[in-house]
Amino acid sequence: MSVTTSLTAADLAAIDARLTATDDLLRTAYPGDDGSRQPVHTVYVPADRFTPELATVWRRTVRDAVDDAGGLDAVASLVGLHPTLAADVVPRVREKLAIEPIEDLRIDFEDGYGDHGDVAEDAEAMRAAKRITAAAGAGFAPPFIGIRFKSFEAATRARGIRTLDLFIGTLMENGGLPDGLALTLPKVSTVAQVEAAAEVMTVLERAHGLPHGRLRFEVQVETPQLVLGVYGSSPVAQLALAVPGRISGLHYGTYDYSAALGIAARYQSLEHPAADLAKGFMQLAVAGTGIRLSDGSTNILPVGRRTADAWRLHARLVRRSLERGFFQGWDLHPNQLVTRYLATYAFYREGWPEASERLRDALRGATGAVLDEPATVRALAGFVLRGVRCGAISVDEVAAATGIDEATLVALAHPPRHQEAS
Template sequence: MEAAGRLPADVYARIDARLAEADARVAAQYPGEPAGRQPVHTVYVPAHRYHVGLVAEWQEQALAVLAEHGDALGAEPDVLERVRAKLAEQPIEDLRIDFEDGYGHPGDDAEDADAVRAARELGCATPFVGIRFKSFEALTRHRGIRTLDLFLGALGDPPPGFVVTLPKVTAIEQVSAAAEVLGELEKAHGLASGSLQFEVQIETAQSVLAADGTVALPRIVRAADGRCSGLHFGTYDYSAALGISGAYQSMDHPAADFAKQFMQLATAGTGVRLSDGSTNRLPVGDADAVRGAWAEHLRLVRRSLERGFYQGWDLHPHQLPSRFAATYAFFRDGLPAAAGRLRDYVRRTEGGVLDEPATASALATYLLRGLDCGAVDHAEVATLTGLDRAALDRLARRLP
């Protein structure tokens, strides 16, 4: 016998109608984890130093330092071999040609020429690529827009994975203006509407806390009008803006953690991805200097990964071995437990951990990230979980 409730049907209809607008707003603002791969790092290269053979040069230098000092990474043999293979095949996942701090202010003629040249020399040697243009503050706004315009004009159709970076946001209106400019650039260069996406660098106090005392980060995401693909933390500009002395500016400073936790809160469920910043201690010089810098980089990359930041910045070819060694160890160390928990969840097997659907989604996303960067293989994941890539994708995005 079917149980009968006492509420009349019009109550259900009335509540649905009352919440229809809220339902639509939540669905639009919180679409969940986006499909597709996120790079594990972004390499920043000053525009005047960029040339068509740059990726090959970074590859050569990274492999050379790995051959000379690879034991200093302290990696398991399997991880070390995977790092070596990664450097030989795809040393840079995401390349950003920098027309901002790393480039400076060489004058309009020089920047015009570099914008055109860099665009013409841009190849498809990396899965993700783009440029960082100058900020939309008054002194650099016109220069930043002109560089974008010239670069896109010389580039033609942007390659897959193309994204641009807006730095030094000091007013939320700068973000909405950048979104408007990208729309105008699409029209001017015959690009599909909405095809130009941008990252926003979080490197000023105003990009975390607005002048009126409200949290700026969610407003920044909304101001981008659907074009914001990521928020990238700027370690040193942000720390300096808060008055932290240079000796203590670091990715693991409490002030940096505070900002990054707000970044996570502001973007949770929105589809906007996050990147941690960089360490400016470079693995160059004698063996002790390389080992010391690698130890710090390994620690900081692992720390970021454990805190849910799966991407970071690299500034030198010698940071590539430690980036991939830390990343691969993170995913391989957690593979057996994550795969086992996901297998038990799917099979409804009673194990040592009772996971919720949200955690199952996070576990699937973790395994997908490991697959995408080369830390783990499809065959071993399938063996451990009983799931193929399509099934992992469905779990990650909570699809039926």
Template sequence: MATLTAADLAAVDTRLAGTDTLLSTEYPGDDGTRQPVHTLYVPADRFDLELSATFGAAAAQAVAEAGGTVALAHTVGLGHLAEELAPLVDAKLAAEPIEDLRLDFEDGYGARPDAEEDADAVLAAERVAAAVAAGVAPAFIGIRFKCFEEPTRHRGIRTLDLFLTTLAGVGPLPDGLVLTLPKVTTVEQVEAMVALCEVFEERLGLPAGRLRFEVQMETPQLIIAADGSVPVATLLHRAQHRVSALHYGTYDYSASLQIAAAHQSMEHPAADYAKQVMQVAVAETGVRLSDGSTNVIPVGDPDHVRDAWKLHARLVRRSLERGYYQGWDLHAAQLPTRYLATYAFYREGFAAAARRLDAYLHGDDATIMDEPATARALARFVVRGLGCGAITASEAVEATGAEPAELIHLAHPKLVTADKEA
């Protein structure tokens, strides 16, 4: 006979009601949608409907000048997978060279006369709408406007206003629309952005909650505030679920810590500390992470090009190994090494992950006894590889014995539960 009564259990439920609500609302887990492997930044006035094709062609030309994709794979230390990677990367550069594009009105655009930026903001919206309608826009596309610090606040908000108002006037907002708020220093700046989103939605006739935005982590004040708190964690829970991602800004953050320019890098210990804090803050919130960029561009002298490609490929791999599945790119010649390094990461780990998933799902290997949490991590790995094109659906089915939909369900059980409840 049990000791506890129904009343005792009800008392525990009452005591933990707040915890239950917190976990279900603030820590829903990843929503299972696609995350791009990179964000490419271009000055806003450079965007046109041919940009993706132009960048793809430029990337392919850079590869050709290096002797082809197989040769480039050898150059960056991936010779053992060169024949396997080459057709996948070549196909990617031809079909989808840019996964996520940011039209930059901030550092990449600079300070210009108001009339010029006004015109460019309207033109950017018109061109984005036209690219989406023509089917030539990247899956994810949007703008980075100027930050909410006093000197640039009104300019940044006006650019955002002109872009969104023009875009909404053309038709429905693109599904992959992304807005990027840079150089955030306080939670209040995020709250101000939330308030603006609410105004835009009301006045433009958008559904409540339609507008979300990325926060660029470029200042140390978001890691540790004046009162010793960790604002990056606080802002996520004060943003009414509108923050979609945190993007690390390599150079602004490093400069704020007075790190010498020659030593500013994605792999500096200061960068690793900031990114680890970000990683803990977003865990299970559904907010995505992106690493920053390297400004060492593979152009010019052949020796420099080779070294820049090797550096970029190594940094991409380093980010992936640390749980940062997205990063910034700044030039077409970085696209080949972005995909080579990314595809190699997933393909190198695929066989072992698939074998363990097969054992977990079908119980065929008594030597492996993975727990559900590990199975979810394995499934997420394979699903990410499928999403970016590193792994084909037929390969996944053959190796795991599961269809992609089953792997997605395993990777994101909270999403499946919510679907059933709906």
């Protein structure tokens, strides 16, 4: 039996032509996440305090603090982990602190460093590059490492560009760029500043024979003007299309942003409603673009008499960020490492049994208590993959529970767009 349809081939061709621009936009602006590892935190240290042994120094510092508190089990209890969960998490965190206490390190030439004069900063920029090379050679370097250079505002623009130039040049002279190179552009207010940064990266790539796009950078969202522009639009939502492939992440700047809004110092926090609004804009802006998100920091440090309260606060804030889809944050002190990993590992270990069961059922076509859509299956795989990448879940556990290996897990969590649409 023949079926007659109302739309002709010419009608369908006309619709395809009308939507060509939309198809191109979805393909180029929203490629999705590439499936590579994202660190759970970024540690910031002033440039003049960075040494190749910094990760080892931080490991010893947090170990001493944990010992003073009665051990890792005592800290887990202090921050509210149930004994059963703590028994699962603590050995994993102990191993993490021993082998990889810092996942991402940013050597700071901005607020944490200040103005030391051009001669001193020139020397420090080159020294930082040489020390990164030394740290990598000695096995001390974190998986991700780089610098935060000064902003592209008029007063600091030339200095920031010169520091970046010297840093990249010295790395190239001393063996090349580390695989996990990370560069951070702070205090961004306009799209034009990001476009200028991308132009600088292009010039540096040409000068050093690097492939186009090798130098990517993070944008710090620290000004209200980037969230809501002067004409009512949202500049942060324009960034991905303005410099395709250049931006690796958006990092929320807790205190600069709060101060710019006039929030009293006592109430400046990454859980303030104003912070949540800004981060909501950030989350919407990068959805599907492959640009990662990072939450900000807390300046309540776990030292002295405030250690216990600060640990509780930090663990709660880390968990809060994870639940809201921000899988990375800033840490400013060695003692924050223990609560970063306790809270992060608890998040993944708590969710692992349900996630693995639902993922297994979905892969086998079984009908369980929850009927998951393909998008939710991707989210389940993404959750498990993040747990694997940070060390909270082992590859062997995934294989035993779901029957898949890490490569398959990556493919499930981050399928190409044409596969998603099919």
